[in-house]
Amino acid sequence: MEQLLPNCETLALEQRGPALMVTINRPEVRNAMSLKMVDELSAIFTQVENNNTIRAVVIRGAGGHFCAGGDIKDMAGAKNQEGEGRDNPFYKLNRAFGEMIQQVNESSKIVIAITEGAVMGGGFGLACVSDLAIAGPTARFGMPETTLGIIPAQIAPFVVARTGLTQARRLALLGLRVDAQEAQRLGIVHEVAGNEEHIETLLAAALDRARLCAPNATAQTKALLHRVGNENMSDLLDDAAEMFSTAVRGPEGAEGTMAFVQKREPRWASN
Structure with a gap:
């Protein structure tokens, strides 16, 4: 995967079949998220967007931690820079993370x-924008920002979307x-593993399911889901019907139907 991100410093990459394994690789600081890491994650997701050989991106942390939040060194460095309003270095630092997590x-x-x-702060936010989150037995999730005198500025909207406003208020306002187990109850994660072997079993099962889903249909379905609650429902359903009609008549729809009739896996499952 060297050609994907040649100057990668904070992340380790490995492609396993149709999955790109992205390991946050700063174990000495519990994988705290630096501006360099933000830039590299953004670059990765830009690169994979039009890469048809990659169907899933798996994000994990090295050394037994996912991500402990923002890098204190970046915060300290920003204090020494000048700027007001949106030229303020803290604004730029915070907003860069928000753009990446939205991506x-x-x-x-x-x-x-x-x-x-x-799984704290920005790491918590990153978990909240995953399509599937698997937790190991050691995982601890939190929004400690208010206990530090700051606010969870960029992750708060995604936590609300994940857990609902009532639970997000409890998590954020009390730090x-x-x-x-509690994270699963709140909907932050979908599955909890008892040990490392169980994590690998759950991941393998998820990737096997992803393999069976048509790439374009998956992408369009995800985009459609993101529109729910943000648009007029009647207009959204009109658009969805057009998307469905196009999909049924398209190559994936034809192949999926034929595979079902012939009782075989669709061709994209082997790509």
Whole structure:
């Protein structure tokens, strides 16, 4: 995968069949998210968007932690810079993370988060924009920003979308930390694994299911789901009917129907 991101410093990449494994690789700081990491994650998702060999992106942290939040060194560096309003270095730092997490949220690929250890702040936000989140037994989730005198500015909307406003208020306003079981109850994660072997089993099962789903149909379905609640329902359903009609008559629809009739896997399952 060297050609995907030649100057990658904070992430380790490996392509396993149709899945790109992205490992946040700063274990010495519990994978705290630096501006360099933000830039690299954004570059990865830009590159994979039109890469038909990649159907899913799996994000995990090295050294037993997912991501402990923002990098304190970046925050300290910003203090030494000048600027007002949107030229303020803290604005630029925070907004760059927001643009990246929105990009991950809107990716046409299936995004899977494997969460272990510290899943805090920006790491918590990254987990909340995954399509599937699997938690290991050590995972601890939290929004500690208010306890530090700051606010969860860029992740708050995604936490609300994930958990609902009532639970997001409780998490954010009290700066709570919850374990994997509570995170599953709140809808932050979908599955909880008992150990490393179980994590790999759950991930393999998810990737096998992703393999069976048509790439274009998956991308269009994800885009449609993101529109729910943001548009007039009647207009949205009109658009959805047009999308359905096009899909049925398209190559994926024809292949999927034929595969079903012939009781075989569709051709895209082997790509």
